[in-house]
Amino acid sequence: MRIGLPKEIKNHEYRVGLTPASVREFTSRGHEVFVQSGAGASIGLADEQYAASGAVLVKDAAEVFAKADMVVKVKEPQPQECAMLREGQILYTYLHLAPDPEQTAALVKSGAICVAYETITGPGGGLPLLAPMSEVAGRMSIQAGAAHLEKSKGGMGVLLGGVPGVEPAHVLVIGAGVVGTHAMQMAIGLGARVTVLDKNVDRLRQIDAIYGNRVKTLYSNAQTLEEKVLESDLVIGGVLVPGAAAPKLVTRSMVRCMKKGAVLVDVAIDQGGCFETSRATTHAEPTYVIDDVVHYCVANMPGAVARTSTFALNNATLAHGLALADKGWKQAMKDNPHLKAGLNVAAGKVTYDAVARDLGYAYVPADSMLG
Numbered sequence: 153m154r155i156g157l158p159k160e161i162k163n164h165e166y167r168v169g170l171t172p173a174s175v176r177e178f179t180s181r182g183h184e185v186f187v188q189s190g191a192g193a194s195i196g197l198a199d200e201q202y203a204a205s206g207a208v209l210v211k212d213a214a215e216v217f218a219k220a221d222m223v224v225k226v227k228e229p230q231p232q233e234c235a236m237l238r239e240g241q242i243l244y245t246y247l248h249l250a251p252d253p254e255q256t257a258a259l260v261k262s263g264a265i266c267v268a269y270e271t272i273t274g275p276g277g278g279l280p281l282l283a284p285m286s287e288v289a290g291r292m293s294i295q296a297g298a299a300h301l302e303k304s305k306g307g308m309g310v311l312l313g314g315v316p317g318v319e320p321a322h323v324l325v326i327g328a329g330v331v332g333t334h335a336m337q338m339a340i341g342l343g344a345r346v347t348v349l350d351k352n353v354d355r356l357r358q359i360d361a362i363y364g365n366r367v368k369t370l371y372s373n374a375q376t377l378e379e380k381v382l383e384s385d386l387v388i389g390g391v392l393v394p395g396a397a398a399p400k401l402v403t404r405s406m407v408r409c410m411k412k413g414a415v416l417v418d419v420a421i422d423q424g425g426c427f428e429t430s431r432a433t434t435h436a437e438p439t440y441v442i443d444d445v446v447h448y449c450v451a452n453m454p455g456a457v458a459r460t461s462t463f464a465l466n467n468a469t470l471a472h473g474l475a476l477a478d479k480g481w482k483q484a485m486k487d488n489p490h491l492k493a494g495l496n497v498a499a500g501k502v503t504y505d506a507v508a509r510d511l512g513y514a515y516v517p518a519d520s521m522l523g
């Protein structure tokens with residue numbers, strides 16, 4: 153198969169879909185890989201390394217898209233990339249379609265086969281191609297939150313861990329999944345007072361068993377959520393209903409009653425966000441303020457630590473990428489229901505039920521597309 157690797161074009165996005173080592177896995181199995189010149193240069197992955205792995209360097213994204221049977225990316229395709237997709241071409245990347253009607257319409261129109269990293273499931277449960285980026289974003293959320301609590305960044309001027317004789321900050325983590333656990337670990341490490349909310353009591357049990365009284369676990373309902381949001385200095389949003397738009401758990405009226413200079417980090421923004429007041433921001437302009445509360449809603453947080461993130465992402469995406477290339481998408485998905493769960497749009501149909509429901513498309517099960 154002919155594999156294409158374009159350079160990412162989202163704001164401050166320096167990750168790359170394939171490392172030279174991943175390219176070597178494809179070329180050693182007889183696949184051709186076309187890499188846009190400079191695709192990984194800014195994170196130390198030079199064109200020469202790609203060439204040494206057997207890739208053919210091409211000058212621009214248009215050539216990559218034109219040559220490839222499968223395009224491998226990191227972030228959802230931007231409008232100019234959607235316009236280059238063609239019928240039957242495989243797109244293997246994050247998509248986050250439920251909160252993004254424009255991108256969904258463009259992918260449907262393209263006729264391409266669009267496989268979303270974030271809905272591929274794993275034999276042990278969970279979302280193994282989302283997990284590494286959730287680990288990164290969860291950890292980063294506390295760094296970002298701590299920085300924005302500083303006065304010069306609009307925050308209330310509180311040090312997360314306090315100092316001897318002075319109270320630490322209150323950190324609330326909503327969602328005790330991968331993002332939540334990694335956020336919690338960092339907040340505990342910095343000495344904050346940490347509360348974590350989830351609807352999954354088993355998950356809270358596991359956290360309690362590991363972290364004991366270093367973290368307070370609470371079942372998430374509207375009342376508890378409101379009480380905790382109002383007493384917190386930093387709130388991390390890390391909930392997920394796989395494939396679907398995030399539930400708006402923190403309302404505008406709660407935000408209005410929060411402490412002045414408190415900080416919200418809505419990691420779930422890529423699925424539309426779990427705060428009613430959230431809108432996606434970029435690394436160039438990561439925050440805005442509503443009712444004296446700083447909102448940090450960057451939809452590609454791992455892009456800021458692109459080298460770490462690229463290697464972590466490739467570790468998780470490579471095996472399914474190779475299966476798609478070796479077998480073609482239909483056979484690879486017939487052989488592996490976890491990969492099939494990644495099919496969101498195929499040949500003009502929406503094949504993921506939560507996306508179809510949230511955006512008002514007819515749902516066409518992936519099985520019916522596999523022949």
Ligand SMILES: NC(=O)C1=CN([C@@H]2O[C@H](COP(=O)(O)OP(=O)(O)OC[C@H]3O[C@@H](n4cnc5c(N)ncnc54)[C@H](O)[C@@H]3O)[C@@H](O)[C@H]2O)C=CC1
Pocket residue numbers: 270282283285286287289326327328329330331332349350351352355372390391392393398399401418419420421422423450451452453454
């Ligand atoms: N902004 C960014 O750069 C990034 C964003 N993300 C996003 O972060 C979000 C979380 O991802 P993961 O932690 O991997 O998901 P996960 O599936 O591991 O965890 C989500 C947790 O949310 C809980 N949850 C669902 N509904 C809830 C509710 N109403 N109240 C309380 N808890 C609820 C679930 O029980 C689960 O424990 C996703 O939207 C993901 O796409 C992930 C990586 C980077």
Ligand SMILES: CC(=O)C(=O)O
Pocket residue numbers: 227246270282285286422451452453454455
């Ligand atoms: C998961 C995601 O949205 C990201 O890594 O950018």
Ligand SMILES: [Mg+2]
Pocket residue numbers: 228248252255
């Ligand atoms: Mg988007």
